[in-house]
Amino acid sequence: MLKTCFRKIIKISSAVLFLFLFLFILNGTVAADQLTLTNGKSYRGEILTNSFSLKTEYAEINIQTQYLSKITRKNTLFILKAAENNKFSGQLQGTIKFRSDSQELNINLQDLSSLDFSQTAKFSNNKAVSVSLTNNDYFSANTVENGININTSLGSPLNIPFSKLISIEYLAAKDVYLIKRQNDSAVEATFSQNKIVLWPAAGEIFELNLNYLKKMTFNN
Template identity: 45%
Template sequence: MKKHLVAFILLFLIAVMLSPAVFADQIELQNGQQLRGDVQNSSLTLQTSYAELNLQSQYINKIDRANGNFVIRASASNRFSGQLLSDITFLANGGEQTFAASEISSVDFSNSNAFNDNTQISVSLRNGDFFSASTVDNSISVNTSLGSLNISYNNLTTIEYLSGEDIFLIRRNNASDIEANLGGQQIIVWPAAAEIVELEFDYVSEIAFN
């Protein structure tokens, strides 16, 4: 009898774990209503302070409303914040519903994919955002006290903004560090979760070359 009871409990737990509801996305609205189902958007558009990003839904873990903005968390601890420009289409109980950003409090995604590409650099921004990316160009041109230099990204370890001095410290492999004013310059990057963007250094806190 005891063995049958244990077997029944195990089968029940397996059935619950395999239930579609367990793996469903969940959306919570501003009015407190919660729905379980599936987000139908393949991508979501977010207007950040530094660029308009089309984020691929397959990499997103969670969306939260915070202080009037939205914070989107993605694979590998990637974080993006700004105004959500997309409506979210949600399939629940056999029917589709579309919710405007103004109606949404949070969205939890039941599954997110790991990044396969565009993880050569890690970008930290001054507003707290962070993302994995790759560079589109191969080098950066900087003006120093010794003149103009063109430095290959392969020779860099980090580019760090020194807020107290309002200047960037460029650390190189097997070479001395360089201080340079990169204000007004851009770096073209391809975020792992989004599309190619031109990122101004005025928003950058640090770029680490992995």
């Protein structure tokens, strides 16, 4: 009787242990990052690079890896997709460190076809403005300065505090910006400055070339 019970306990324990190991292995496989090279070879493992340096038309930006969901090559450029539909495009700089099957690989970015991230962190800060650019990039950010300098239709310079703004939108037909203000009339104007300092939710502070600004919405 005791032997029979003991055998049943062993069988149950073995089954539970096997199930635990199976789920552990399965979870590790599913959760792995996947890297694919231009030659078709792919690896599953863990991305070790903490950030990516991206050279775009409008700025040079460091994007933090934890917020990325996917990187794909499109001709000579790379598309970086991040949390909350943020997207950046440009030329990646440097190399990628990737651990696969207990060995660390240094991948030249010129050989990268795509990179899928198993986990993507949500943004907790730097979401005061939503920025859309002429190359279809989009991201959330905070403004670092207090306001923006414009030239009005009368030719006089004016500084508008960001706290008073609703949105800034480029009107291509007129080659001016429509600036909507809180509790005040909208104005059409051009910028009297070339760049604006932003702190994106997905990366580090950079200067945005205003020639590429399509729309900026203030999430007050």
